[in-house]
Amino acid sequence: MMRLLWMPGTTATVACAALEETGAPYELVEVERHDRADPPELRAVDPHGLVPALLDGDLRLHEPAAIILHLGDRFPESPLAPPVGTPRRAEYYRWLAYLANTLHTAFTRWHAPRHLGDDGELGRALRAAGERDLHTCFDHVDAQLAGRDTLVPGGFTGADLLLHMLASPNWTLDLQPAVFSRRQVAALHAAVDARPAVQRMKAIHGPDRGSAGA
Amino acid sequence: MITLFGIPGAASLAPRICLEEAGADYVFVEPDRTPGHAGPPEFVAASPLLQVPGYVDRDVRLSEAAAIVMHIADRFPDSGLAPPVGSDERGDWYRWLVYLTTTPMPVLYQWLYPERFTTGPGTEERVRAYAVSRLDRMFDWIDGELSDRDHLVGGRFTAADAFLWMLCRWTRNMPRPAFSRPNLERFWVQGRARPSIAAVIVKERLG
Numbered sequence: 001m002m003r004l005l006w007m008p009g010t011t012a013t014v015a016c017a018a019l020e021e022t023g024a025p026y027e028l029v030e031v032e033r034h035d036r037a038d039p040p041e042l043r044a045v046d047p048h049g050l051v052p053a054l055l056d057g058d059l060r061l062h063e064p065a066a067i068i069l070h071l072g073d074r075f076p077e078s079p080l081a082p083p084v085g086t087p088r089r090a091e092y093y094r095w096l097a098y099l100a101n102t103l104h105t106a107f108t109r110w111h112a113p114r115h116l117g118d119d120g121e122l123g124r125a126l127r128a129a130g131e132r133d134l135h136t137c138f139d140h141v142d143a144q145l146a147g148r149d150t151l152v153p154g155g156f157t158g159a160d161l162l163l164h165m166l167a168s169p170n171w172t173l174d175l176q177p178a179v180f181s182r183r184q185v186a187a188l189h190a191a192v193d194a195r196p197a198v199q200r201m202k203a204i205h206g207p208d209r210g211s212a213g214a
Numbered sequence: 215m216i217t218l219f220g221i222p223g224a225a226s227l228a229p230r231i232c233l234e235e236a237g238a239d240y241v242f243v244e245p246d247r248t249p250g251h252a253g254p255p256e257f258v259a260a261s262p263l264l265q266v267p268g269y270v271d272r273d274v275r276l277s278e279a280a281a282i283v284m285h286i287a288d289r290f291p292d293s294g295l296a297p298p299v300g301s302d303e304r305g306d307w308y309r310w311l312v313y314l315t316t317t318p319m320p321v322l323y324q325w326l327y328p329e330r331f332t333t334g335p336g337t338e339e340r341v342r343a344y345a346v347s348r349l350d351r352m353f354d355w356i357d358g359e360l361s362d363r364d365h366l367v368g369g370r371f372t373a374a375d376a377f378l379w380m381l382c383r384w385t386r387n388m389p390r391p392a393f394s395r396p397n398l399e400r401f402w403v404q405g406r407a408r409p410s411i412a413a414v415i416v417k418e419r420l421g
Binding site for chain 2: 074090121143
């Protein structure tokens with residue numbers, strides 16, 4: 001059986017939601033929050049030991065986008081991934097890559113100086129640039145969603161789960177009203193939030209607590 | 215016909231290596247990115263943020279280097295650029311591509327373009343120094359991962375190797391280039407000798 005190493009309120013939420021979408025049995029293993037003290041550069045270097053970790057046989061996956069991609073292939077009957085070789089599949093890759101390497105990393109830069117304990121000039125400058133880039137990203141996503149209900153046209157995919165997490169109050173903190181002022185983003189967040197699999201995930205992790213981070 | 219919009223040596227490098235590896239019929243187009251010029255409509259459609267690479271193939275329009283190499287691997291299933299869908303190796307391949315595009319790649323941009331990542335005048339050199347320290351640790355870790363093999367996944371050259379080779383090239387002016395480490399040096403030299411990479415080096419005059 002697959003196992004998910006998790007802590008409430010972290011990127012484990014999207015891994016958990018993706019598992020719930022597959023309907024496959026899995027075991028949740030809660031991990032202590034000890035790694036919060038690790039410097040982010042150390043955690044970025046060696047992804048092992050990070051939460052979440054999806055253990056599936058000999059595979060050990062950490063990054064939310066990789067977990068979604070893998071589960072979509074393992075469970076092709078789930079709604080996570082469009083069929084291989086279709087234009088929708090290509091679009092699904094594009095959104096997962098963009099959300100993971102641009103929106104997610106803008107959050108990391110906005111949050112990271114706190115983890116570093118850098119309240120000085122550099123920390124403020126990095127945070128400000130990260131916040132500026134978050135607004136740019138959400139504007140882009142909002143514009144791309146014009147005239148459609150999901151990131152990949154034609155229906156829900158695992159990419160919508162990743163955007164749902166990154167637009168949630170756990171991530172956006174005091175930027176939440178600004179993020180939800182993008183109406184397409186807010187509508188997609190609400191639609192994904194209502195999915196039974198996401199409701200089951202939220203029952204496991206508890207309510208948004210506005211305390212997550214990178 | 216496939217069109218790859220790119221700039222020599224930029225993030226279009228990994229997709230181009232994959233197209234060469236697949237023996238694809240494609241054209242490489244450098245979009246006009248000077249301010250005030252939106253560039254060819256096909257490029258704008260593929261990459262609304264006007265970032266290279268952009269990729270157009272009939273009804274597929276794509277941006278994001280990692281997404282494009284995954285798509286090329288699916289488009290040319292006989293290329294061996296990806297392990298079979300549903301296999302453990304495929305999961306491992308996703309792990310590597312996602313790691314490379316989310317972790318070293320954005321930090322390489324901080325090293326190359328520090329002014330984009332800070333609002334504080336005069337802090338650029340500190341941004342670069344912080345990026346270098348993080349990249350050194352990432353490439354140390356990758357070097358260790360390659361200690362017992364020549365390729366990242368599945369015992370053969372895949373799109374993940376093309377991506378790593380591209381990132382290694384971007385480190386060539388760093389104090390400690392990625393390929394100054396023993397296993398990455400082997401990976402770098404073997405990569406240069408591959409016909410696909412050798413062809414792109416010539417076509418893009420990468421020296």
